[in-house]
Amino acid sequence: MIASMLPHRAPMLMITKLLTHDKQKIIALASIDANNPLLQKGRFPGYASLELLAQTSGLFLGLKFTANTAPGAIIALRNMEIYVPFIPCGETLIIESTFLGGSQHAAMFEGTVLIGKRVVMKASITLSLFPEEEKT
Numbered sequence: 001m002i003a004s005m006l007p008h009r010a011p012m013l014m015i016t017k018l019l020t021h022d023k024q025k026i027i028a029l030a031s032i033d034a035n036n037p038l039l040q041k042g043r044f045p046g047y048a049s050l051e052l053l054a055q056t057s058g059l060f061l062g063l064k065f066t067a068n069t070a071p072g073a074i075i076a077l078r079n080m081e082i083y084v085p086f087i088p089c090g091e092t093l094i095i096e097s098t099f100l101g102g103s104q105h106a107a108m109f110e111g112t113v114l115i116g117k118r119v120v121m122k123a124s125i126t127l128s129l130f131p132e133e134e135k136t
Contacts, residue, residue: 006058011035015055015095023099026060030093030113043086049093049113049121050080056095057109057127065104075106076126084120091115105129 002015010033017029030052032039038048054074061072087093097111106128113120 025098028056028095032089034089046082046084052095053111057097072129075128078124080123082121
């Protein structure tokens with residue numbers, strides 16, 4: 001189901017499991033594969049956990065609005081705080097994202113990435129989904 005909602009594929013599809021979601025919040029698990037192109041000397045940079053928040057928030061949009069894959073991008077980032085400089089491969093991360101408002105085309109989220117109870121990163125993001133071009 002996750003792969004059908006996000007345009008990513010391994011090793012960039014890092015969300016491995018949807019734990020829970022409701023009308024305002026989503027919680028998912030992620031794992032960092034040893035083949036991930038964002039690795040630096042075998043470690044995942046803490047700032048790259050922004051991608052985990054974006055993927056989880058994109059999954060929320062898919063579940064809430066579109067029920068299918070839609071490419072998108074982070075168009076705004078606010079208040080990013082990084083608490084862990086590097087994350088080892090194979091670590092399981094918890095991503096919590098809260099929908100602050102918006103539509104299927106652009107939406108704001110506030111989220112946290114954790115290892116257990118340890119905060120890795122916090123940020124507020126705005127995502128924009130891009131409509132697929134019609135094929136003629």
